[in-house]
Amino acid sequence: MLSILVCTHTYAVSLTYPRAESDSDSRYQYDWEVLRTALEKTSARYGAFEIKQSQHQMPPARVSFEMLRPNSEINLFVRATNAELETSFLPIRIPVDRGLLGYRIFLIRPADQEKFASVKSLDDLRKFSVGQGRGWADVAILTAAQFNVVEGSSYDGLFPMLKLRRFDFLSRSLDEAWREYDERHLEHNFTVEPTLLLYYPLPRYFFVRRDADGERIAKRIEAGMEIMIKDGSLIALFNQYKSDLIKRAGLAQRRILRIPNPKLSAQTPLNRSELWYDPVKGK
Incomplete structure (x- = not known):
């Protein structure tokens, strides 16, 4: 536009x-x-x-x-x-x-799906490193919740970082995850994790x-x-x-x-x- x-x-x-x-x-x-x-x-x-x-x-x-x-x-x-x-x-x-940004699902490497399917608690999820963009509001929230957060310097760079195992999952809102999957998964070989939903209020x-x-x-x-x-x-x-x-x-x-x-x-x-x-x- x-x-x-x-x-x-x-x-x-x-x-x-x-x-x-x-x-x-x-x-x-x-x-x-x-x-x-x-x-x-x-x-x-x-x-x-x-x-x-x-x-x-x-x-x-x-x-x-x-x-x-x-x-x-x-x-x-x-x-x-x-x-x-x-x-x-x-x-x-x-x-x-309408607060949708606070409902988070994950972009992961396809080979890791079984590991994420076994997650039952926050402590289980904390075993995985999470990718976020530098300066995003989520960084402070996830860090305060004792997650290992890896920051990327650019939005486009987050997807190859996931592919190259710089972190284990990329936390995205419900709508962002599927749009990014449609636009980028063929190039960067990731999938949308189907079993977990992380929530925090984030207007x-x-x-x-x-x-x-x-x-x-x-x-x-x-x-x-x-x-x-x-x-x-x-x-x-x-x-x-x-x-x-x-x-x-x-x-x-x-x-x-x-x-x-x-x-x-x-x-x-x-x-x-x-x-x-x-x-x-x-x-």
Whole structure:
């Protein structure tokens, strides 16, 4: 999605989000569609808008650096939250993916399936090393839960690292795992582990700068997302992008292992059940 233009060439708000780390990285398509819809829902009240992506690809550390620069090319990003991010930037505290990111399944080498099928507890799972991207929110969560975490310097590099046995499994959300399997398994020879599900609460938010312009943008996005929750369009988009991948995950056949997320802020809206996907209820 290179650019989305609405109405005229005079925009009440112009948003630039970071280009994904890889040209083959499709993880963010749903997020930007949610953003576009939230802005559309508020056009009558707030005016026309423009959304575009940055010229350059940006890993998470570069995104954070650029967002702290007043005249940076980008003025918004989406990421799994933690207390430090919420101090540095202004979050819109509505989980973009309804908390789906916290439901983790694993990409593994096919030859290791029997080993993972024998896992019955967290202690069993801790015997395996887990791969994650550098700067991902999951690193601190998994480390606090006493997992051996191996960080990769780039998103694309994680898949050959798995193949080369730099770690034993790559922990991914339900939808990420199957999309990455479809896109990359032939090249890197991995499979989706079918018996385990790791859960920790991990909301994914839109973030803007903590300044007057950021507050104005956040107010509009929040208003639009609240409309989407009320009129059902957020769930409709979620189902459009995620439902087939969730079904493929086969949750009923998986053993659920849970760990806490010590990095959640006290403002996390855990008491608003309508914001969170429930795999037991399937909605």
